[in-house]
Amino acid sequence: MMENYKRILVTAALPYANGPIHIGHLAGCYIPADIYVRYQRAQKRDVKFIGGSDEHGVPITIRAMKEGVTPQDIVDKYHAQIKDSFEKMGISFDIYSRTSNAIHHQTAAAFFKVLYDKGLFEERESEQYYDAEANMFLADRYITGTCPVCGNPGAYGDQCEKCGSSLSPEQLIDPRSTLSNAIPEKKTTKHWYFPLQNYEAWLKQWILEGHKEWKNNVYGQCKSWLDNGLHPRAMTRDSNWGIRVPLPDAEGKVLYVWFDAPIGYISATKELTEHWADYWCSEDTKLVHFIGKDNIVFHCIIFPAMLKAHGGFVLPDNVPANEFLNIEGDKVSTSRNWAVWVHEYIQDFPGCEDVMRYVLCANAPEAKDNDFTWKDFQDRNNSELVAIFGNFVNRTFVLMHKLCNGKVPPFHNDIIDEADKMLIAEIHAAKEKTEQALETYHFRDAVFEVIDLARKGNKYMQEKEPWIVAKSLNANRENQKLIDNCLHLCLQLTANLSILINPVLPNTSRKMLHMMKVVERMLDWENAGRADLLKVGYSLRAPELLFRKIEDAEIAAQIEKLHAGGQEQVKQQAGLIEETEKTVLPLKPEIVYDDFAKLDMRIGTIVSAEKVAKADKLLKLEIDLGFEKRTIVSGIAQHFQPESILNKQVVVVANLAPRKMRGIESNGMILMAEDASGQLVFINPDSFTGNGSTVS
Incomplete structure (x- = not known):
């Protein structure tokens, strides 16, 4: 509740920019956070929603080594992809930043320096694992071994992703380096430790006494940590990728990723608003972290x-953390490709973003691990969204156009009956119940209340049977009043549904607004619970289907895709797929040297990029060739976000005849390669020194 707060600051965990996001990420924190924020906006409260990519840490460098590129290449690629996935799924951040930004480096380094200047760190020399073959110290994630808790042979040096236990490299059984598979040795290094044990008494009072309202899973995990006793934790690492430790004797040291990452919430707020301190430093701010x-x-x-x-x-x-979401009875595993990737879902089910939001909310792992299955996805869509919610709205509009001339009919108080009164009471009660659920982070309960209200609307309409009453209109004109009252209340209930479902299904809510010919202001929460939202005599548009039925064949294809992807990944990791087995495109017809000699290929730098309107595949590029700048339209929009390719060098066919594409004159062509997965990649012209250099 908001009794003692003037503003709300909501953060969602920063995803590692070392790969795409999957639906487990959405269910864990991003959809719950977005629902909460959209609700608070509807309440007209001062709320800011902060997110961003975590672009430091060992997973980034491991991915870079696997792909043979730089860490910066990795974070640029996946930051753009993750941001795009969030936007298309309706995750409405006020800012989605990245920890590679200069403002974050400055903020995190300054934070560390304040603690250092206060004398709070313990400077220690210790023996840490070192890979002699790779000639580098091994951060926790560069070490794998057998988990001492569950026996998982692929546990990392900081955490077992199978059982969730937090670990240290010393606890692993048979540790090995992920870089060379060598057995690591111990070597002396210096780091700065934060003395967590000094804050143990304060944390016990603050959490165990002051926040008993936190979710059981959060409170219980905190109590377990505190009961077992806290210990100093190193806040620096040996690495060349990350935020440099701001001390003169710290060459080759960076801030521990879990020191710098949460500070990213602060730096992103700084980036968003000059009034950032109001949200981080004022006691009348309510700070809420959504995490897994x-x-x-x-x-x-x-x-x-x-x-x-x-x-x-x-x-x-509050820190309303969710548990894990499994897929088809098995834990999500990115290494085994056992996941439902968000960017692929968006491609496979265009226009169904709200369906996945609904399913992941209705089946959210709020108190325990839950299981996502494609059959449940289909059932919830067809049986709840289509058959209950969508069916009620569609029937209401069809009958209103057929029996009330397409206008909101009047309500006749002289014939109101108990069923009418009961439905009005249900509309009011639904607002109160949904509001209570949203305020207390029970988002599954909130969704249930909204669907249940639609179910009650269907029951009310079925009992009133206005289509049957209409058959006797000629014999009894008073029956029009019965039809009017029924459809008037069904329309008012529809208006309420659009408000109550808006935090969960924003696209659906806006479709309903369009049908009702009302502006978004009606979605303000203060309007919910009222039975007079649509004015009598107001003409409404024809109905549109809010949801489509999902067919068995679509579900079968997704299940096959999931299993095939997992098996393919296992084969690749086992070395069973040889390069020679990959599909090779046939050579084009033979040419002679004179044909090739006609091509004038130059090196250029992309200085601007933007999407071409109404063209899903095209980007408009401005390329600096050294001696001039060219506009080139290229069909790479489905492979790259415009901001991710700025300042990239490309090979340009500079003497290609101009060609108009979507009304834009394109003067040239850029050359790219295609990898085994079908993804376009840049042809790296590192050997050239300047724009305009020739390729021969």
Whole structure:
């Protein structure tokens, strides 16, 4: 509730920019966070929604090594893809930033320096794992071994992703380097440790006494950590990728990713507004972290202790973490490709973004791990969204056009009956129940209340049977009043559904607004619960189907795709797929040297890029060739976001005859390669020194 708060700051966990996001990410924190924020906006409260990509840490460097590119190449690629996936799924961040931004480097380094200047760090020399073959110290994620808790042979040095246990490299059984598979040795190095044990008493009071309202899974995990005792934790690492430790004797040291990442919430807020301190430093701010359960210790213990040590910052009011979402009875595994990738879902089910939002909310792992199955996805869409919610709205509009001339009919108080009164009461009660659920982070309950209201609307209409009453209109004109009252209340209920479902299904809600010919202001929460939202005599548009039925063949294809992808990944990891087995496109017809000699190929730099209107595949590029700038239209929009290719060098066919594409004159062509997955990649012209250099 908002009794003591003037503003709300909502953060969602920063995803690692080392791969695409899957639906487990959405279910874990992003959809719950977005629902909460959209609700607060509807309440006209001052709320800011902060997100961004975590672009430091070992997973980034591991991915870069696997792909043979730089860490910057990795984060540029996946930041753009993740941001695009969030936008298309309706995750309405006020800002989606990235920890590679200069403002974040400055903010995180300054935060560390404040703690250092206060003398809070313990400087220690210790023996840490070192890979002699790779000639480098091994961060926790560069070490794998057998988990001492569950026996998983692929546990990392900081966490077992199978059982969720937090670990240290020393706890692993038979540790090995992920770089060379060598057995790591111990070597002396110096780091700065944050003394968590000094904040143990304060944390016990703040969490165990002050936040008993937190979810059981969050409270219980915090209590377990605190009961077992806290210990100093290194806040620096040996690496060349990350935020440099701002000390003169710290060459080759960077900030620990879990020190710098949560500070990303602060730096992103700075980037968003010059009034950032109002949201981070004023006691009348309500700070809420939405995360998955694997991040509880960092957001509830380590980051609050850091904020307390620094001073001047608000502390989280709540951390409503969700549990994990499994896929078809098995844990999500990116290494086995056992996941439903968001960008692929968007391609496979265009226009169905709200359906996935609904399913992941209705089946959210709020209190325990839950299982996503494609059959349940289909059933919830067809049986709930189509058959209950969509059916009620469609029947209401069809009958209104057929029996009331396409206008909101009057309500006749002289013939109101108990069923009418009951439905009006249900509309009011639905608002109260939904509001209570949203305020207390029970988003599954909120969705149930809205669908249940639509179910009650269907029942009311079925009992009133206005289509039957209409058959006797000629014999009894009073029957029009019965039809009017029934459809008047069904239309008012429809208007309420659009308000109540808006935080969960924003696209659906806007379709309903279009049908009702009303502006978005009606979605303000203060309008919910009323039975007079649509004015008598107001003409409404023809009905549109809000949802489509999902067919068995579509579901079968997704299940086959999931299993095929997992099997393919296992084969690749086992080395069973040889390069020679990959499909090779046949050579084009033979040419002679004179044909090739006619081509004038030059090196150019992309200085601007933008999408071409109404063309899904085209980008309009401005390319600096050194001696002039060219406009070139290229069909690469489905492979790259415009911002991700700025300042990239490309090979340009410079003497190609101009050609108009979508009304834009294109003067040339860029050359690209296609990898085994069908993804376009840049032909790297590193050997050339300047724009305009020739390729021969």
